[in-house]
Each structure stands twice: as C-alpha cells, then as structure tokens.
Amino acid sequence: MKKVTLKSIAKALGVSVSTVSKALKNSPEISPRTRERILEYCRLHHYEPNRMALGLRHRKTGIIGVIVPQTGHYFFSRVITGIQKVAEAAGYRVLIAHSNNETTAEAEWLRLMGNGYTDGVLLTLAKETLQRGDFRHFLPWIQRGFPLVFFDRYPEKLPVSAVIINDTEAGRRATEHLLGIGKRRPALITTPVYLSVGYRRELGFRQALKKHGLRVDENRILRIDERKPLLAQIQGLFRLNPPPDAIFGVNEQYAATALNLARQMGMDIPGDLAVIGFSDGMIARHTYPPLSTVVQHGFRMGQTAAELLFSHIRAGETPPEPQIKIIDTDLVVRGSTGSHPVPVADGF
Amino acid sequence: MKKVTLKSIAKALGVSVSTVSKALKNSPEISPRTRERILEYCRLHHYEPNRMALGLRHRKTGIIGVIVPQTGHYFFSRVITGIQKVAEAAGYRVLIAHSNNETTAEAEWLRLMGNGYTDGVLLTLAKETLQRGDFRHFLPWIQRGFPLVFFDRYPEKLPVSAVIINDTEAGRRATEHLLGIGKRRPALITTPVYLSVGYRRELGFRQALKKHGLRVDENRILRIDERKPLLAQIQGLFRLNPPPDAIFGVNEQYAATALNLARQMGMDIPGDLAVIGFSDGMIARHTYPPLSTVVQHGFRMGQTAAELLFSHIRAGETPPEPQIKIIDTDLVVRGSTGSHPVPVADGF
DNA sequence: ATGAAAGCGCTAACAC
DNA sequence: GTGTTAGCGCTTTCAT
Numbered sequence: 001m002k003k004v005t006l007k008s009i010a011k012a013l014g015v016s017v018s019t020v021s022k023a024l025k026n027s028p029e030i031s032p033r034t035r036e037r038i039l040e041y042c043r044l045h046h047y048e049p050n051r052m053a054l055g056l057r058h059r060k061t062g063i064i065g066v067i068v069p070q071t072g073h074y075f076f077s078r079v080i081t082g083i084q085k086v087a088e089a090a091g092y093r094v095l096i097a098h099s100n101n102e103t104t105a106e107a108e109w110l111r112l113m114g115n116g117y118t119d120g121v122l123l124t125l126a127k128e129t130l131q132r133g134d135f136r137h138f139l140p141w142i143q144r145g146f147p148l149v150f151f152d153r154y155p156e157k158l159p160v161s162a163v164i165i166n167d168t169e170a171g172r173r174a175t176e177h178l179l180g181i182g183k184r185r186p187a188l189i190t191t192p193v194y195l196s197v198g199y200r201r202e203l204g205f206r207q208a209l210k211k212h213g214l215r216v217d218e219n220r221i222l223r224i225d226e227r228k229p230l231l232a233q234i235q236g237l238f239r240l241n242p243p244p245d246a247i248f249g250v251n252e253q254y255a256a257t258a259l260n261l262a263r264q265m266g267m268d269i270p271g272d273l274a275v276i277g278f279s280d281g282m283i284a285r286h287t288y289p290p291l292s293t294v295v296q297h298g299f300r301m302g303q304t305a306a307e308l309l310f311s312h313i314r315a316g317e318t319p320p321e322p323q324i325k326i327i328d329t330d331l332v333v334r335g336s337t338g339s340h341p342v343p344v345a346d347g348f
Numbered sequence: 349m350k351k352v353t354l355k356s357i358a359k360a361l362g363v364s365v366s367t368v369s370k371a372l373k374n375s376p377e378i379s380p381r382t383r384e385r386i387l388e389y390c391r392l393h394h395y396e397p398n399r400m401a402l403g404l405r406h407r408k409t410g411i412i413g414v415i416v417p418q419t420g421h422y423f424f425s426r427v428i429t430g431i432q433k434v435a436e437a438a439g440y441r442v443l444i445a446h447s448n449n450e451t452t453a454e455a456e457w458l459r460l461m462g463n464g465y466t467d468g469v470l471l472t473l474a475k476e477t478l479q480r481g482d483f484r485h486f487l488p489w490i491q492r493g494f495p496l497v498f499f500d501r502y503p504e505k506l507p508v509s510a511v512i513i514n515d516t517e518a519g520r521r522a523t524e525h526l527l528g529i530g531k532r533r534p535a536l537i538t539t540p541v542y543l544s545v546g547y548r549r550e551l552g553f554r555q556a557l558k559k560h561g562l563r564v565d566e567n568r569i570l571r572i573d574e575r576k577p578l579l580a581q582i583q584g585l586f587r588l589n590p591p592p593d594a595i596f597g598v599n600e601q602y603a604a605t606a607l608n609l610a611r612q613m614g615m616d617i618p619g620d621l622a623v624i625g626f627s628d629g630m631i632a633r634h635t636y637p638p639l640s641t642v643v644q645h646g647f648r649m650g651q652t653a654a655e656l657l658f659s660h661i662r663a664g665e666t667p668p669e670p671q672i673k674i675i676d677t678d679l680v681v682r683g684s685t686g687s688h689p690v691p692v693a694d695g696f
Numbered sequence: 697a698t699g700a701a702a703g704c705g706c707t708a709a710c711a712c
Numbered sequence: 713g714t715g716t717t718a719g720c721g722c723t724t725t726c727a728t
Contacts, residue, residue: 001493001665005705016715021707031713046488052403052464053705056720063460071444072425080419084446093456096419096444098432108441112411116400116721117465140394145349256634263636282629286604288611288636317349353721364699369723379697401721404704464705700727711716 004047013041055116063093064309065113067123069101074252074281075298076124079151082302083122090310092119101127107137114140120147120313122305125154131194145319147312151305153197161312163305163325167197170294170329171204171248172211174276177292177331178246179212181338183274187220187237187244189254201250201278220244224254234258238265246274246337255291256283259336263288274337289335301327352395361389403464411441412657413461415471417449422600422629423646424472427499430650431470438658440467449475455485462488468495468657473502479542493667495660499653501545509660511653511673515545518642518677519552519596520559522624525640525679526594527560529686531622535568535585535592537602549598549626568592572602582606586613594622594685603639604631607684611636622685637683649675 010017015034023030023038024047030038041047055061064087068076080096087094095118099106106126113121121141129135135155141148142160154162178186188205191198202221209216222237224230234257237244247262249255255277262273269275269289277284280295304325312320358365363382371378371386372395378386389395403409412435416424428444435442443466447454454474461469469489477483483503489496490508502510526534536553539546550569557564570585572578582605585592595610597603603625610621617623617637625632628643652673660668 001495001667003492003705006707007705017705018707018716019714022714025707029713034713046491048459048463048488050404050464050705051460052400053720054707055400056398056404056704056722057706057708059720070425071419071428072422074420077418077420080446084448093460094446096446098428098442098444100432111396112399112441115396116398140396143394144351147349260634260636282631283634286608286631286635288608319349351721354723355721365722366700366724367698370698373723377697382697398721401704402723404706404720405722405724407704698728700725702723702725704722706720708719709717712714 004042004045005050009038009041009045009047013037059116061117061119062091063095063118064306064313065109065118065121066094066096067099067106067109067113067121068096069124069126070098071096075152075279075296078296078298079124079302079305082299082304083306084302085299086303086306086310090306092310099123099126103129103132103134103137110137110141114146114148120149120309122149122151122309124150124152127195129155130196131192145317147309147319149305149309149312151301153195156196159322161308161320161322161324163301163308163327165197165296165301165329166326167200168204168207170278170296171201171250172208173204173329173331174201174248174278174294175205175208176212177333177337178248178274178276179208179214181270181274183246184214185217185220185242185244186246186248187222187240189222189224189234189237189247189249189258191250192223192225198250205248230254230257231261234261238262244273246270247276249275249277252277252279252281252283252291252293255293255336256287259287259291270335270337276337280332284334287336292334292337293332295330295332297327297329352390352393353398357386357389357393357395361385407464409465409467410439411443411466412654412661413457413466413469413471414442414444415447415454415457415461415469416444417472417474418446419444423500423627423644426644426646427472427650427653430647430652431654432650433647434651434654434658438654440658447471447474451477451480451482451485458485458489462494462496468497468661470497470499470653470657472498472500475543477503478544479540493665495657495667497653497657497660499649501543504544507670509656509668509671511649511656511675513545513644513649513677514674515548516552516555518626518644519549519598520556521552521677521679522549522596522626522642523553523556524560525681525685526596526622526624527556527562529618529622531594532562533565533568533590533592534594534596535570535588537570537572537582537585537595537597537606539598540571540573546598553596578602578605579609582609586610592621594618595624597623597625600625600627600629600631600639600641603641603684604635607635607639618683618685624685628680632682635684640682640685641680643678643680645675645677 006017006020009020023035084094097109150162247258259275267273277291277293280293284291284293354365354368357368371383432442445457498510595606607623615621625639625641628641632639632641
C-alpha cells in the first residue's frame with residue numbers, strides 16, 4: 001500500500017512540506033501557480049491527510065465512541081440513533097464498539113478510545129462487569145476527567161454521569177396494568193439477579209402486588225438461566241397449580257416466547273393469560289396478538305446521554321459534577337392485554 | 349483533562365523519555381531500581397500510551413473498520429458478529445460506523461478509517477450510493493491498494509473484493525417453494541429497483557414463474573415506496589381480482605406486515621394465502637403462524653468477508669486479485685407456507 | 697545503565 | 713512567497 005504524504009508530495013514537486021500544507025489550506029501566502037501545481041498533484045494522487053497525525057497535533061478527533069454489549073438489540077440501536085442525532089448536530093461522528101458483555105473487552109475499548117482515539121465515550125456496562133462488581137478499570141478515566149457518560153446500566157457506587165430508566169417504577173406500572181385488567185396471579189419472567197435492571201423491575205413487580213394486597217408467590221417468579229433453553233424454563237410456569245393468569249416478561253424475548261407458547265397450548269390471550277413485555281422492539285409489534293409493552297424511549301436516552309457527554313467535553317479542564325438523569329417510560333397497550341383488537345403494525 | 353505522557357513522567361522523575369519508554373517495555377538495559385521507580389509512578393498515575401502516537405509510529409492499529417447503513421438490522425448484526433469472530437482470532441478488534449445510507453457519510457468514514465484509523469475496512473454500500481451509481485469515492489482506496497472488502501451490496505463495475513448472496517437464485521427458490529405447494533398467483537413485495545439485491549430477487553421471482561409456464565402479472569409486483577406507509581401499499585395487493593394466493597416479501601418486514609394484515613382480514617394462512625420472507629431475523633420466528641424465510645447466513649458472510657480482508661492485509665504491498673465470493677442461502681419452511689404446525693421459536 | 701536524536705505525518709510560529 | 717523549525721507522544725538506533 002503506497003502512501004501519499006506531505007513529504008512525498010513536497011519531494012516530488014521540489015518544494016517544502018510547509019508550502020504543500022499551506023497550499024492545501026488555500027493560504028494566501030502561496031502563489032497561485034505553485035498552489036495549482038500542488039492541488040493538481042494531490043488530486044491526481046488522491047492525497048488524504050493522515051488522521052493519526054492530525055489527531056496527535058490537535059489533541060482532538062471530532063469523534064465520540066459508544067461501547068455497547070453487542071449489536072442487534074433494538075433498544076441499544078435506538079439509543080445509538082439518538083446519540084448520532086445529537087452528535088451530528090454538534091459536528092461529531094460516532095464510532096461503535098462491542099464489549100461482547102466482557103469486562104476485558106470493555107476495558108480495552110475504553111483504553112483505546114480514552115487515549116486519543118475519541119474525544120469522549122458513552123457506554124453501558126457489560127454484563128460480566130455488573131455481575132462481578134469490579135469497576136476498577138473505570139477509575140483512571142474518572143480520575144483524569146476523561147469525558148465519560150453511562151447509559152442504562154452503570155456503576156452506581158462511582159461518581160459518574162449516567163442516563164437511566166426508572167426500572168422500578170416501570171416494573172410497577174406494568175404489573176399494575178395486569179392487575180388493573182382483573183388479573184390476580186401474575187407471574188414474572190426475569191433475568192438473573194446480578195443484572196440490576198432486571199432486579200429493579202422485579203422490585204416494582206413486588207411493590208405493585210403488595211400495594212394491591214396480594215401475596216408474592218415465589219413460584220411465579222421465574223429467573224431465566226441464559227445458558228439453558230428458554231422455552232423449557234417458561235413451560236414450568238404453566239405447570240403450576242393454579243397457573244398464572246398473567247405474565248410480565250422483563251424483556252421482549254421472554255414475553256414473546258411466553259405468549260407464543262401459551263397460544264400454542266390453546267390458551268386464549270388475553271382471556272386466559274395476559275402478557276406484557278418490556279422494551280418496545282420489532283418483535284412486540286408482530287406477535288399475535290401484538291404484545292403490550294413498557295416502552296423505553298431509547299432514542300431519547302441516547303440524545304440525553306450525548307448531550308451530557310458534550311457538556312463534559314465542552315467543560316474541558318474543569319469536569320462538571322456527575323449527574324444522573326432519568327428517562328420516563330410509557331405503557332403501550334396492545335392485544336396481549338387489551339380487550340379490543342388492535343390494528344396491524346404498520347412497518348416502521 | 350490532565351494527561352500523563354512519557355515526557356511528563358520523565359520530567360517528574362528526572363530521567364529521560366527513552367529511559368521511561370524502555371522501563372515500560374521491561375528492557376534489560378534499565379536498572380531494576382529505576383525501572384521500579386518508573387513503574388510505580390506509572391501505576392499510580394494510570395499511565396496509558398497515546399494510541400495516536402502508537403499508530404503514527406507503527407503504521408498499524410490492530411483494528412478493522414466496518415461500515416454499515418445503520419444499526420438494528422438483524423442481518424447486518426449477524427454479519428458483524430461473524431466478522432468479530434474472525435477478527436478476534438486474528439488478534440484484531442472491530443470498530444463500527446454507520447453510513448446512515450448516505451454517500452457523504454460513507455465517503456467520510458472511509459477517509460477516516462483508510463487514513464490510519466484502521467488497518468482495513470469492510471463495508472456494504474449505502475442505499476444512496478447504489479441509487480446514484482457514483483462510486484468515485486472508492487477509487488483512491490482501490491488505487492492505492494488499501495485493504496477493502498465489500499459484503500452484500502457492492503459496486504459491481506469496480507475491481508473490488510466482495511462477499512455476496514446469490515439473490516437471483518434465492519428469489520427463484522423462494523418462489524418455486526410457493527409454486528411447489530400449489531400456489532398459482534404469487535405476488536411479490538419488493539424494494540425500489542435501484543436496490544440491486546431487490547432487483548435480483550425479483551429476477552428470480554420472474555424466472556421461477558417462467559420456468560413453471562406461468563405469466564408474470566405486473567399488478568402482482570408491488571414496489572414499495574419507503575417514504576409512504578407500508579400497510580396501505582400492501583393493502584392494494586388484496587384488492588386485486590383475483591387476489592394473490594401467495595406473497596413473497598423480499599425482506600422480513602414486508603412479509604410479516606403482509607401476513608399480519610391478511611390474518612386480520614380473516615384469511616387462512618397458508619390456505620388462502622401463503623407468505624414467505626427473506627432474511628431470517630427475530631420477527632419471522634414470532635409471527636403467527638411463524639414465517640417461512642430464505643435465510644441468508646449473515647454470520648458466515650461476515651466470516652468470509654473478514655477472512656478475505658485479512659488476506660488482503662497480510663498481502664501488504666502486493667494487493668491480491670479482487671475476488672467475489674458467494675454465500676449460499678437456505679430455505680426454512682415454517683407455518684406460513686407449511687401445512688404442519690411448527691413449534692414455537694425457542695428464544696435465541 | 698542512561699540519554700540524545702531522528703522520525704512517523706502534520707501544523708503553525710517564525711524566519712528569510 | 714517559500715522555507716525552517718519545533719513539537720504533538722512514541723519508538724528505536726546510536727552514542728556515552
């Protein structure tokens with residue numbers, strides 16, 4: 001791969017490097033003749049400045065980094081879109097990296113992005129990090145005031161800025177909705193406890209039951225082991241006696257799978273079983289009946305997080321106080337808990 | 349944001365920059381005493397080498413870039429996962445950028461990534477680029493032999509390496525499947541013609557009909573205008589007389605929406621209407637009945653593309669001949685075209 | 697065992 | 713108008 005640099009151009013044209021540099025910036029210092037000669041040569045050889053060199057010089061890249069567990073999650077993709085919108089308006093570009101839910105990858109990306117590759121980083125914790133509760137790899141960045149903002153999952157004990165969802169309240173509202181349509185034996189399908197968002201949604205579930213004077217039947221709380229088949233685990237719920245008359249799945253996947261399983265077992269939905277999910281993705285709109293969900297406004301979360309990040313970036317030497325911002329959720333009632341038929345989703 | 353550099357360390361410790369550098373690399377030239385002093389200081393101040401400087405020196409980053417239109421597409425997310433797997437095995441990391449389907453963004457990312465930010469780039473064409481047919485922004489990179497590999501959508505006229513799907517054959521197979529279960533009036537829901545993948549799938553559709561001695565009724569070919577509501581456009585198909593008895597949607601979205609609409613209109617599926625989609629994402633598994641689809645093996649496409657890219661990267665100065673690799677598709681028959689009930693999807 | 701110096705590619709202040 | 717120089721942060725060769 002041959003490279004065209006200021007130096008190579010200067011040599012080829014018998015001028016100095018700075019002449020070339022100035023000519024490319026249309027400096028009035030350079031005579032029209034030499035400038036034309038240089039521009040012509042550059043055009044011909046498709047000269048492009050080396051970004052590493054630019055970055056080194058300016059100590060600024062015009063890029064912000066986003067670290068997410070992986071691609072393909074509807075919620076995160078909405079967050080990213082929100083981030084991009086704000087970044088674009090600020091003249092920044094967004095680069096995305098996947099932690100793959102592993103702490104080492106998370107730390108490595110941060111090390112890369114924090115050391116000149118980007119001007120700031122937005123991230124959500126890897127599951128492994130959350131599970132192990134070891135947040136030491138964030139300390140250097142916090143200490144030196146590198147612009148860093150978390151979204152969704154974040155280290156609660158650390159003095160960092162974050163944009164999150166009120167999961168407890170959302171969980172409570174979803175559950176109250178089930179109780180509100182007359183259900184009395186709602187079940188919960190949730191994640192392992194170390195995932196704090198799942199835990200808080202469970203908390204809301206419990207609060208709602210308590211508030212309505214209902215006892216929490218621990219058998220109706222299903223904690224999914226992600227290493228095992230989902231379907232078999234959910235089936236267990238339907239073997240209870242009495243079986244649940246409603247299900248709250250803390251994500252779209254759990255809820256949709258439960259719904260499909262129930263329908264296949266011949267249950268009437270929402271008559272025999274009402275189902276509500278979380279995180280309003282593509283699946284919810286296309287199940288039958290369409291799935292009611294707590295919608296998370298990922299787009300808004302992304303926007304807010306990016307704005308927070310830019311305020312950090314702009315603050316420069318004097319890092320602002322850490323801030324926690326909360327994004328409200330909404331309840332979208334569709335056929336899986338509503339009595340009326342709901343129109344078919346119209347694409348997107 | 350305060351920075352710790354070799355220089356600042358050297359000054360603080362009263363040694364030279366090169367001594368610090370060597371100490372950090374455990375060079376035997378440095379006395380254990382000084383080394384300890386330096387390491388201690390670095391640990392305390394969380395020293396991390398600047399990546400821009402490293403990149404400048406080594407002319408290598410250990411990173412490959414991927415440019416996709418946007419996030420949230422199941423197919424692309426599978427491709428990315430495939431790329432990551434191969435990259436990881438090769439000791440590389442993967443950075444992702446979104447072209448947002450715009451040519452300028454595509455060109456800018458390429459300019460960034462191709463000028464020192466990454467060691468190679470994998471990309472799929474932005475819709476705008478495909479539509480306008482202007483591929484000039486790729487020429488510099490091709491000319492100077494920068495490691496570049498396309499996947500899925502690529503500039504067919506240019507001497508570039510690409511990994512693609514045999515869309516024509518896949519379209520033919522999907523259509524033949526519909527004919528094979530006795531349908532005689534299949535309709536096609538496709539994209540605007542400038543999207544070559546949509547066009548080739550349409551070609552396959554036509555070939556299948558011709559092969560079976562059926563006439564192509566142009567009324568049954570619906571070209572979606574993406575700026576208008578999807579649902580209304582699809583409804584038009586059902587008003588035909590006679591209406592189609594089968595639908596082939598060139599993506600999951602089109603197929604799922606058609607299926608839901610038909611079922612809501614009281615049609616029996618697949619009796620009155622069989623439906624088949626393309627690109628086996630999450631939606632297909634969760635519709636009712638589950639959607640038959642042509643599956644695209646995005647993961648394998650990503651792996652193949654990454655392998656191709658690494659062969660380019662390893663080739664160094666002597667760029668290898670451009671290569672086109674074709675990834676086969678498979679047909680997955682589910683309830684929307686099959687007569688037998690199909691089990692509920694088991695999560696993922 | 698330690699340091700000076702050159703250079704990766706670029707910019708910008710300062711000559712001439 | 714054009715060139716020289718210093719420096720961004722790092723590595724590496726070559727002195728000392």
